[in-house]
Amino acid sequence: MTCRICSADVSVLLDLGTSPPANSLKKSPEQFQDSYPLVLEICDNCGNVQLRDCLDEEALYKDYFYVTPSSTLLSRHYDFLQSFLFKNNYLTSNSFVLEIGSNVGLFLDHIKPNVAKVVGIDPAQEISEIANQKGIETVCDFFNEESSVKLKDQFGNPNIILARHCFAHNCDPHRMLKGVTHLLDDSGLFVIENAYLLNTIENNEFDQIYHEHMFYYSIRSMKALLAIHNMHLVDIIMSPIHGGSIVFVAKKVSAEDKISSAVGKYTLQEDLLLTPSAFKHFVENTWRIKDTLSRLITGLRDGGWTIYTYGATAKGNTLLNFIGLTDKEIKYCVDSTPMKQGKYLPKSNVKVISEEESQANPPDYFLLTAWNYRDEIVNKVRQAGNYTSQFIVPIPFVHIL
Ligand SMILES: [Zn+2]
Structure with a gap:
């Protein structure tokens, strides 16, 4: 098997046996469901950790049942993320924000009063309908190069694209990044929030491994992926949400970019802690x-x-x-x-x-x-x-x- 970031050979890290898609609840106990392997692989070349077997995305997400729960914990996290983005001028009151995998639009609803425009895109039919009914304009589609062309025609260039807990949910991140680079202008930001591999490993969170999670990103593997698309990290912030998440702030490479000291600090920490042992x-x-x-x-x-x-x-x-x-x-x-x-x-x-x-x-x-x-x-x-x-x-x- 090969790495889906850099194409080098990979080896098996952990085999959890077989499981049905984790969000596919059954209507009756008798209903038959196929199970698929849950095997984690690691790439020594770029540090990528990936799920070996990727399920068809249509089957996984069309009838998706995961609705972001209303929770005080999440609402506090939204405040935390919003204040980080505003404090660093990544978001301003003039920003047009596009969120990929926006679910029922809870985060967009949270920031909507403070920015110029918000638009969501989510492939789940029922869930995007709920978002639209609540007044969060949401396009029902997968985000890739093709849909990014349509989004650009319809809404123009966003200043910031968010992908929160969905970036690792597709088999080919290159497709999503092609859409992002098409849509963003040179000063635009791409913000990815994801489970952080170092936390997953240090806290024994093997239950983070399920078919929707096709990648387990570290700073090292994210840098390798972005570099292929002529992008780089300009900032990083850590959050305790969902057992330890990382927020990557990326943009197209340009000479004037100011890189936050957090990038160097967390890279060093990861190099020291994310070891073979x-x-x-x-x-x-x-x-x-x-x-x-x-x-x-x-x-x-x-x-x-x-x-x-x-x-x-x-x-x-x-x-x-x-x-x-x-x-x-x-x-x-x-x-x-x-x-x-x-x-x-x-x-x-x-x-x-x-x-x-x-x-x-x-x-x-x-x-x-x-x-x-x-x-x-x-x-x-x-x-x-x-x-x-x-x-x-x-x-x-x-x-x-
Ligand atoms: Zn690799």
């Missing part, structure tokens, strides 16, 4: 978590305790399927998204119920499959009057709160 520990810890969690959950089940998972998340499906947990061990999965309720998790067949149903009949233990919202979930459960259920946190190591 860090990758080795990540793989060992992944197998250790599988073993510990499997013994804990089956032990609790055999002792007659009830267990629900909290969060019908993509990462939760990776976790359950890798460990081999099903509706035999897990009674229900709780999720606040109405679109997911009444459906079944792929492969594990666990039924998704609402928070109200869970509250009426709480379990002995919640396994936190949305551990990135841990404090928010625990507070919500306690404030609703449930003081008895305990919480099992799987990552970065298995523990009970």
Whole structure:
């Protein structure tokens, strides 16, 4: 196999077995679903970490069920990101902002009062309709060179293009970058927010690995990718959201570009920490978590305790399927998204119920499959009057709160 950034040979880093697409919930437990391999590969030449097998994007995203949840944590993150962009003049009140993979438009809605114009583009039919109904103009399409031509004709050149938690979601980043370089003028910025490989590795977040995540970017691999398109990094900021995210600020290379000192600082840190031994520990810890969690959950089940998972998340499906947990061990999965309720998790067949149903009949233990919202979930459960259920946190190591 070869690297989809630089075309060099790659080697296998971690094999998680097979899993169905993680966001494809089932209407009934009997519904058949294909499973596909989840194999992580690494390129020594450019540092790229990629998923070996890429699923068809139409199949993955056309009937997408992931709706950005309304959450105080996310809203705080939006404030953080917005203030970073304004403080550095990356955004001004005259900016035209285009967001790729804008989902229901929550972030655009957040910044809309402070900029000149916002437009979203998202391939999911139902989700882009919701955005448009809320007043966030959203084009339903994949972002690539072809759609960038249409966007330019219709809206003109954006000053800033955002790709938040979607840039790694397609098999060929070169296609997306061709669209970006077509659309941006020489002073325009491309801002990519993504899970950060160093955090994934250091915190044993193997559950970040699912079919939508086709790349696991580091500063090194992002620089290599941008260089191919005559672009470079001018700034970086780190955020604790989603288990550790990185925000890359990139632009077309020009002699006048001021490069923030953060780029050098974080590059040095990454060179020191993202070592072969860090990758080795990540793989060992992944197998250790599988073993510990499997013994804990089956032990609790055999002792007659009830267990629900909290969060019908993509990462939760990776976790359950890798460990081999099903509706035999897990009674229900709780999720606040109405679109997911009444459906079944792929492969594990666990039924998704609402928070109200869970509250009426709480379990002995919640396994936190949305551990990135841990404090928010625990507070919500306690404030609703449930003081008895305990919480099992799987990552970065298995523990009970
Ligand atoms: Zn490579």
